[in-house]
Amino acid sequence: MISLKIVKHFPVLSIGNTLYTAGSLNFLGTRMAFQKHAQNLIKNEDGFIWFFEPTIISMHMAEINKSSENNEDDNMFLFLIENGIEEPRNLRLSRVARVCKSDVGGMRMLRRKWTSFLKVRLDCPFGDIGSPSLVQDVFLLRDENNLMNSVFYATFILNPEPSSTCSQSAVCAYKLSDIRQVFRGNFMTETAYGTWVRFMGALPSPYPRSCINDEMRASGVKTSYDLPDSTLQFLKNHPLMEGAVTPLTGKPLLVRSMAQFSKIVVDKVTSLDGEQHNVMFISNNSGWLQKAVWSGDDGGRIIEELQLFQDPQPIRFLQLSRRGQLYSATRTAVAQLSVRDCSRYTSCADCLIARDPYCGWDHLKGLCAAVAGASNFSMIQNLIDGDATMCPSSHLSKQITDIHLTADVAQFLPCSPDTNLPMRWRFSGKILEPGPRHILLSQGLVLTPSFTDEGLYTCETVEVVKGREHKKAVIQYNVKVSEGGVNWLQAIVISFLAVFCVLCVMLIISVCWKKKSRNRVGTTSVSYDSTEQPEWKTESCSCESDPDTKKTIPNGVEKKKKSTV
Secondary structure, eight states, X not given: OOOOOOOOOOOEEEETTEEEEEEESSTTSOOEEEEEESSSEEBXXXXXXXXXXXXXXXXXXXXXXXXOTTOOOOEEEEEEEEEOTTSTTXXXXXXXXXXXXXXXXXXXXXXTBOSSOEEEEXXXXXXXXXXXXXXXXXXXXXXXXXXGGXXXXXXXXXXXXXXXTTOEXXXXXXXXXXXXXXXXXXBEXXXXXXXXXXXXXXXXXXXXXXXXXXXXXXXXXXXXXXXXXXXXXXXXXXXXXXXXXXXXXXXXXXXXXXXXXXXXXXXXXXXXXXXXXXXXXEEETTSXXXXXXXXXXXXXXXXXXXXXXSSOOOOXXXXXXXXXXXXXXXXXXXXXXXXXXXTTOOSHHHHHHTTOXXXXXXXXTTEEEEOTTOOTXXXXXXXXXXXXXXXXXXXXXXXXXXXXXXXXXXXXXXXXXXXXXXXXXXXXXXXXXXXXXXXXXXXXXXXXXXXXXXXXXXXXXXXXXXXXXXXXXXXXXXXXXXXOOOOHHHHHHHHHHHHHHHHHHHHHHHHHHHXXXXXXXXXXXXXXXXXXXXXXXXXXXXXXXXTTTOSEEETTSOOOOOOOO
C-alpha cells in the first residue's frame, strides 16, 4: 500500500537570476530538498542527519555583505519543522538553518551539495513544559539603518490539531544578530550509542562556521570549491549546532489560547509624536485577522480583530503592499484591506482608547483618521495610556432616554456596543450586580422593577490600560416606575365581560320568574315542609353519596380511594 504525504509548504525565493526552492523531490513527498537553481544545481545531502521528515515553512535572505565589517557573504535562512535527531522520542522541533548565498558545492566531496548548511533549534517558550512549539510562518522586518538589528517575527502553535480544546498560539521575535551568534557556537556530534553530545575535538581549518569573508579570501578560500576535504567531511557529518535561538524578549510577544495562528506580516508605523511602532497582522485558521502591537511596558496587546472571510477556513496567504494594502487569501477567496482605515473607531474615546498607531482623532473634522501626514494642530493621539479625557466634552457625553416601566413587569433594555470590549451596567452611579430583578445579558438588561429601581441606568464599555479604567457610555435610560394596572385594551375587555355577565344574570332571573308563574296556573296552593327539599326529576342520571367526600357522584364513574398519609 502506497502512502501519500501532502506537502502543504513549498517556499520559493527568487534573487536576481537565482531561484531557491524547498519542497519534495517525488510525488510521494518522501524526499524533501532545499535547492539552489543556478548555473549548477545545489541541494542538501540525503540522510536524516540533514533533514528528518521536515516541513519547510519559509526562507529569507539577509544581505550580510552590506553591513559586515569583513564583507562576509550573504546568508540564506530556512525555517522548518522536523523530527529532532537529538531527542530520544523524535519530537517535532522548530529549526532555523543557514546556507551561504555564493555556495557552489565542493570540488570532490559534497559535489553539488551545500557546503555551508548548518541548523539550530528555534525556541518560543509558552504553554506546558515539554510541549515543543511549532513554527508556522516567519516575517523578516529589515532595519534599513543597521541590518543586524533586523527582526524575524514568527508564529507558533502548540497543538497542531485545529479542533483541540487546549490549543495555544504565540508570536516570538528573533534578532538577526542573535541568530548569527548561535551559529558561531559549538557543534553537536553523534556517539556510537546514537546520542548527540557537544563536539569536543579540534575544528578543521578554515573556520567552517561562517560564510566566506575577507579573512578566508586572504588565505586562498575564495569560493566553496577551495574548501579542503577535511572541512567538507566535518560539515557533512556535523550539520547540527548546540544551543538554541531564543526570543529577543526572552518570551513571546503575544500568546493566545483557543487559537491557531497561521500567517504574519509586520508594518513599521510612525506615530504622531514621531516614534516608531511595529504593528503585527496575524491570521488564523478560521478566517480572522488580529491586529496587534507590542511594547515593553504592557507587552503584546490586540488592537482589533477582523473577520476577513465568512467561512471558517485557514488563511494561506498574507502580504502587505507599500501603499498600505493588506492582501489575504484562502483556497477559495481573496480579500483586500487598508491598514490605515480608522473609520471603525466611531468616537473620540474609541479612537484614543484603542491606541492604534495608525489612527488619531481629528478634532477639526470630528472623526478618527490616519495620522500619516497629519499635524499635531488638528489631531490628537495618546499611545501611552489611551487617555480619553483628551477628547472634547461633546464626544464624551451620551444622550439620556426616558423610559416608563410598570412595577413587577419584566422589560428589556437593549444595549449593543460597536466594539468587543467588556460591557457592564451602572444604576445611579453604582455597578449593577445580577439579581432576581436584574438579569444581565450580552445584548442588554432584563429589568423587573420595583419602585426602588427608579433612576439612571447606564450601559458602558470598559477597558483597563496600565491600571487606568476607561469607560464609555453606550446608552443611558432614565427609568420611571408606575403602579401595575391594565391598559385601555384590557379595560375594554373587562368592561365587555362585566356587561355580558350582568345581562346573563338578568336573563336567568327572567326565565326563573316566568317558570314560577307557570307553576301557579291551575293549582290552589303549593307548599313545602321546612325540613324537606323539592324532589327534582332527573331523566337518566341518579346519584349516590360518597361517604368519604360527602358529595354526589354520577353512577358508572369509578370512585377514587381516599389517600392516606
